[in-house]
Amino acid sequence: MLRSFYKYAALGLAAVGAVSAVSAPASARPSVIADNPAYITIVAVMHPLPQYDQQVGTELKGLAAQVRAEAGNVAFMPTRNAADNSYVVYEVYRSEDAFQKHINSAHTVAFNKTLVNQVQGGKSDVTKLKTIF
Amino acid sequence: MPNKKDYKTVVAVINALPGHDEEIEQGLGDLALKVKAEPGNITFKPYRNLSESHSYIVYEIYQDETAFLQHVNAHYTRSFNKMLETTAKGGKSQVLEVSDIL
Numbered sequence: 001m002l003r004s005f006y007k008y009a010a011l012g013l014a015a016v017g018a019v020s021a022v023s024a025p026a027s028a029r030p031s032v033i034a035d036n037p038a039y040i041t042i043v044a045v046m047h048p049l050p051q052y053d054q055q056v057g058t059e060l061k062g063l064a065a066q067v068r069a070e071a072g073n074v075a076f077m078p079t080r081n082a083a084d085n086s087y088v089v090y091e092v093y094r095s096e097d098a099f100q101k102h103i104n105s106a107h108t109v110a111f112n113k114t115l116v117n118q119v120q121g122g123k124s125d126v127t128k129l130k131t132i133f
Numbered sequence: 134m135p136n137k138k139d140y141k142t143v144v145a146v147i148n149a150l151p152g153h154d155e156e157i158e159q160g161l162g163d164l165a166l167k168v169k170a171e172p173g174n175i176t177f178k179p180y181r182n183l184s185e186s187h188s189y190i191v192y193e194i195y196q197d198e199t200a201f202l203q204h205v206n207a208h209y210t211r212s213f214n215k216m217l218e219t220t221a222k223g224g225k226s227q228v229l230e231v232s233d234i235l
Contacts, residue, residue: 041180043144043190057234064235079142079231088144088231090192129180129190132158133165 037131039074040099044089044124052118053085059114060087066107067091072098089124137233139197140175144229149187153220157189160213160220167209168193173200191226 048056060078067076074092081088093099102108116122149157161179168177175194182188195201204210218224 035178041178043192061235077142078234080234081229081231083229087234088229090144127185127190128183130183132179132181132189133162 035131038095040093040096041129041131042091043127043129044091046087046115046124047120048085048118049120056087056118059111060089063107063111067102070102070105072101140233141195141198141201142231142233143193144231145191145193145226147189147217147226148222149189150220150222154187156220160216161189161191164209164213168204171200171204173197173203
């Protein structure tokens with residue numbers, strides 16, 4: 001139940017949950033994305049080559065549906081940075097094992113293969129994060 | 134009722150000057166408590182960057198542009214940003230304003 005709330009809120013699909021989360025006192029309000037020191041959080045940044053700008057966005061949308069269906073995924077939020085035409089993805093996994101399963105999944109391997117010819121440097125720039133609160 | 138399409142998402146990057154990590158971490162902790170209490174804040178998650186020393190990343194979502202501007206203009210945000218002038222490289226955080234593509 002709790003996991004379900006976090007997952008849907010993170011996906012922006014739990015309209016009712018989101019409203020109550022926003023209107024509730026901060027002390028009683030769960031974070032939209034659960035705080036858990038075991039979680040693995042990364043930010044991946046991609047700078048598409050000009051001719052692949054739209055295509056990378058489309059592929060990211062397809063990947064999002066598959067990653068969000070992974071049992072170990074908590075959040076996968078693909079965004080666009082209009083300032084430099086990059087894509088920025090905020091991702092949270094339940095554990096290192098869940099993250100490794102994501103990395104080695106067929107859909108992630110296929111996506112990363114397409115990036116080889118479509119983005120600067122041939123891959124996304126992945127930054128691993130550690131929550132400090 | 135908040136509309137997800139109106140959500141304002143930012144990724145803030147802070148690179149600490151040598152010797153100022155503790156001050157920035159403490160400042161982020163204090164700031165987080167206050168920002169999470171803002172009615173228009175959806176999430177505020179500060180992280181240490183494991184790939185780069187002395188670097189911090191904050192993932193933030195606000196209900197809409199108005200809520201974001203209220204956050205930016207809040208006295209505690211101004212105080213935090215003032216502190217960064219002497220503790221962070223470039224004297225401030227780098228703020229990426231991004232939009233959901235889904």
